Amino acid sequence: MNKTKRPAVIAGNWKMNKNRAEAATLITELLPLVKDAGCEVVLCTPYTDLETSLALTEGTGVKIGAENCHWAESGAFTGEISAEMLRELGVQYVIIGHSERRQYFGETDETVAKRLRAALNAGLKGILCVGETLEQREAGITEEVIAIQVKKALAGVTAEELRRVILAYEPVWAIGTGRTATEEQAGEVNGFIRGLLARLYGEAVAERTTIQYGGSMNAKNAAGLLAQPDIDGGLIGGASLKAPDFAAIVAAAGR
Numbered sequence: 001m002n003k004t005k006r007p008a009v010i011a012g013n014w015k016m017n018k019n020r021a022e023a024a025t026l027i028t029e030l031l032p033l034v035k036d037a038g039c040e041v042v043l044c045t046p047y048t049d050l051e052t053s054l055a056l057t058e059g060t061g062v063k064i065g066a067e068n069c070h071w072a073e074s075g076a077f078t079g080e081i082s083a084e085m086l087r088e089l090g091v092q093y094v095i096i097g098h099s100e101r102r103q104y105f106g107e108t109d110e111t112v113a114k115r116l117r118a119a120l121n122a123g124l125k126g127i128l129c130v131g132e133t134l135e136q137r138e139a140g141i142t143e144e145v146i147a148i149q150v151k152k153a154l155a156g157v158t159a160e161e162l163r164r165v166i167l168a169y170e171p172v173w174a175i176g177t178g179r180t181a182t183e184e185q186a187g188e189v190n191g192f193i194r195g196l197l198a199r200l201y202g203e204a205v206a207e208r209t210t211i212q213y214g215g216s217m218n219a220k221n222a223a224g225l226l227a228q229p230d231i232d233g234g235l236i237g238g239a240s241l242k243a244p245d246f247a248a249i250v251a252a253a254g255r
């Protein structure tokens, strides 16, 4: 496996944290710490922080993402935001299918696929989250679960469009729990995902696709996880809310 064929991407997922003033403080503290980043840096923020984040990161290498988007272009979907609305703001990335959305907001493999389709149609880059629950891991069906999630989300996504998709393996039991997958567990599932992509799209496409790990990645465990041959970056929740911690993860991903 040749890691240089694909970009390393460290993305923060702020979840429902930081008002505008707090967002500005965090970004202002972070920017000097990541100015020489050897990887792509993305901050996925609440909708209400997007404009502030875009303004503060303009002209820097840091990219801004949203945490979700709706599948319709417009219409009677109270409380939702379309992919096109995000693109028009200047947002480049969007997280799709995060486990918290699957768990608390009824997100299914079908709605994940529709949201990813909308993101790609709008010209955005999607960070597609997949991952098994603890119950599924203990039942020995991790690979089956991941395969179904990946195949359903990517049904109809062309090899060309896959250039704008990052996959994020996020075991549900490791998100926000402080319980990280071991380097071997994470590396193994990321390798499985790459093998699946090779079967779906061919070796060359699989090799050029960025596959992140997410789940309690922090300043201490990042280097070990990122050293795994199939882990090309991270989707970072809790640790993305503190500039020095997030910057340390960015530094660990530098190639």
Ligand code: PEP
Binding pocket: 013, 015, 170, 174, 175, 176, 177, 178, 214, 215, 216, 217, 235, 236, 237, 238, 239
């Ligand atoms: C996430 O929200 O995608 C995540 C991985 O969270 P945490 O890093 O807090 O586990």
